[in-house]
Structures are given as C-alpha cells and as structure tokens.
Amino acid sequence: MTGTKSGIESHLLGLHALARENITSAVEASGADLGRLLQLDLDILCWEQRLLPRPEVDQLTAARRELGFAIYAVGSGLYLHAYAGLRLFLELGFASVYFSANELYRRKWIADRKDFSWSKALDENDGVMAQSFIREFSETAAVDAPRFARDAATSYRHCSQFIHGKLAVTSSLPSALAFSSMVLSDWLAAATDSARSLLFLLYARYGDELLPHDSDGRLASTIEFWFGHLREVRKRLGLPIEPGSN
Template identity: 45%
Template sequence: MAQGSPVGTIDDIFVKIQENQKGVIDEALREQRGSVGRLLSLDHAMKAWEDLLTNEPEGTLIINGRREFGRAIYLACGGHYGAAFAGLRLYLELSFAAIFFSANELKRRKWLADSYDFSWSAALNEADGVLSSDFVGAFNQSAVVDAQSYKAKAAAVYRDCSQFIHGKESSTSTIPSQLVYSQNTLEQWCKLASDAIECVQVLFFSRYGQELLPSDSGSVENTMLETIAHLPSVRKILETPRTENGQ
C-alpha cells in the first residue's frame, strides 16, 4: 500500500461494491423475478443430464458448462453484465465441446494435453458439426430435422455474446458504465440465456436421446418439457412408456 494511504481503504471499496451489488440484485429480482426464476429452474433441471453423463469422458465438460451457466445468472443479476455475457458464451463452448469430443476421442485427448484447440466454427460446421445432419443422424436419426434450425440459433447467441467480449461498440455501449441495474440489458441477457439452454437441450437430445432415453426415472425427459417438448422427435420420446424399472 502506498505511503499515506488511509488504513481500510481497500476494505471500504469492496464493501461499497458489495452493497451496490446487493441493491442491483434486489432490483433485478423485483423487476425480473419470473425470467430469472425460470432460468434457475431450467438450470436445476439440467442436472439430470449431468447425472446421467457424469461418468462419460465428456462428463467433466458438461459439469463445468452447467457451473458456468449458474455463475452467469448470478453475474447478470448482480449487474456484471459483460462478465455475464462472457459466461454464457463459455457455457455454450463447453457444452458443444463436450458433444464434439464425445465423438472425437483422439482430439479430446490432444485437447487435454493442450495440443489441440477446440473450434466453435468446426463444432457448427454445416457438413459434420455436432448439429449437422451427418452427425445427428449417426446418433439419433429421428432428431435430424428438428436439430437443423438450432445451428442458426446457437450461432446467433454465440455471436451476440462475443460482441461484448470483443468490445463491439454497438453492444458494449448498452451496458451501464457503473454497477447499476439495467432492465434492457438484463432482459436481453435472459433471452439469450433461454435460447442458449434450449440449444444445449437439443444438442444433448440429438447426441444421447436415441441411446439413453426413455430414462428409468423420467427425470431427463422432464428437463425438456418447458422448452423443446414441441419438437416432434422429442414428443415421440416423451410419449414412449418407460421401462418397468422406471414405473
């Protein structure tokens, strides 16, 4: 600490930030409780996928992705909007990387050894990306048609979040320069977060739905009720009777 600096200044600064953030959270929940509550509910429901896949090689990425989604909700409610958009993009990257590496063991091992970089553009490649007809068809043929529109949705969410990370003026200028509540920014973030988790649900269903569903408990199917139950391929699974062990 520089000579002459008043004792306690650092503590005072962080206490003040904490107090400001509490006020932002209070206002955010007062104004956007429904939207935030829905995202928390969807995040909690996604634990069913996490539990189902935790022992798979890609399980750690799935767990880390969900953790980042929850952290991003907190950051968004606390007024840390730039970090919240960054966290949402990281959630997408980790989730899509998990599915990409689930079918590319060599690349996964090289990535773990820090000799391979995951590419978002490769993951969304039209020919063989994780939502392409070729990829989805290999794992869940019934989901091929339904998965197609989600390539564009995932790309749009990723791009919007990237605008904030890269300091694009048209995006960063909408974020308050101080730690205050912004209704428009939080609404925008909640919309992107809802789209992001819907894309991830489709992604997981496209990769694992044919193999792992219907589940014994039906908990995984319940994660899709609020968001993607309208898709014909998902409806087919939801209407399939569970095994006797799951009754």
C-alpha cells in the same frame, strides 16, 4: 486512505453493496425469466448426472459452472462478465458433445495440443448440430436440430460482440455498477436460447441411449417440458401428436 487494509475493504464492500442492490432489482424486474433459466440449468444437470461415467462430462460440468457464475454476474450488474461467461458456457457445453464422438481430439485438447473452436462446433458438415452428425445418434432429433443450431450461433455471436468491445452493443451497458432492465432482458433472452440449445443437443446425442433406461422419467420430463411442442419429439417420447405440433 484507499491503500490501507481498511480502505481496500471499504472499497470492495461498497461494490458488494451495489451488487446486492442490483440483485434485488433484477429479481423484482425479471424473477420469472431468471427462474426459467435456473430451471433449464437444473434440467441440464439431470442429463449431466446420467453421463457421469463418461470422460466428456467434465466439460459439461464446467459449462454449467460458468452458466452459474454468469447468472450471478448478470444479477449483480456485471453485464460484460455475464456475456463472457455465457459464451464460455456455450463453448464448453458444445465441446463436451463434440468430444464424446472424438476421444482423441478430447485427449489432445486436455493436453493442450489442440484448440477447440466454435466454428468447429457448429460446422455445417461436421459440427455437433449438423444433421449428418445428429442423424447417427437420433434420426428424429436431426429434423429439429437446425433451429437450435441457429439459436446457439446467434447467441454466441451476440456475446462475442460484447467481448470484443463492439460499440453497437457495449453502448447499452451502464457506465458504472448499476442495474439495467434492458441489458438484463437482452442477456436473459440469449442465455435461455443458449441453455435450451444445449439441452436439445444432449437429447439429440444421448436420448436414444439413455431414455430407454429412464426409469424415474426425469430425463423424459425435461424434454417434454421444453420441446413437447415439436412433433418429432412427441413421437420419440410416445406422446399423442397435437394439432399445433411443429
């Protein structure tokens, strides 16, 4: 009987076994891309650790937690949950930077007297990726911000389509708890763009303040690895300008 304690446990463990099989398939199919995303998460962690005294870091910590759950979900074959978690990662991560410049708004949000909308985060005039915003913290980062704003907006919209049940995207999902290399690849592309956009945003917002005190070079290495192809980043880090730099 499924209603008994043993029946319930058997049902849940059966799902767990399927998820375990999906994780094995996911690592075999896309281990390199999963590793790349996990490295991005660790690099974001480097910035989070330097920001610990700040009140807005709580939202950044929560964002990384949601990304971790989303990675587990996508590996397990819980694809709809993975897209939902990725969208929340973007919202919380970008909100943390918005709150860093809007303490009153952050306090009202925590007290549930204000809502935070994604449209506010990416507003062309006042959003955290707007050149007018970033320029106040980093003149050099403002040059490249629009490309990462586009990546974040595209990923967020894509995740939202799954959450809202748009048939154009949900039709690609397996009807049961089963592995799909196509869906995994699609999610990984969106997740990588999302995490890279947040990492660039952290660099844009805090880089001029934190990099001069980066005694162990860890922050600089995260930026050089992911954005070392950008001319303005290379100039900011004091690296030689290569012919192929954008």
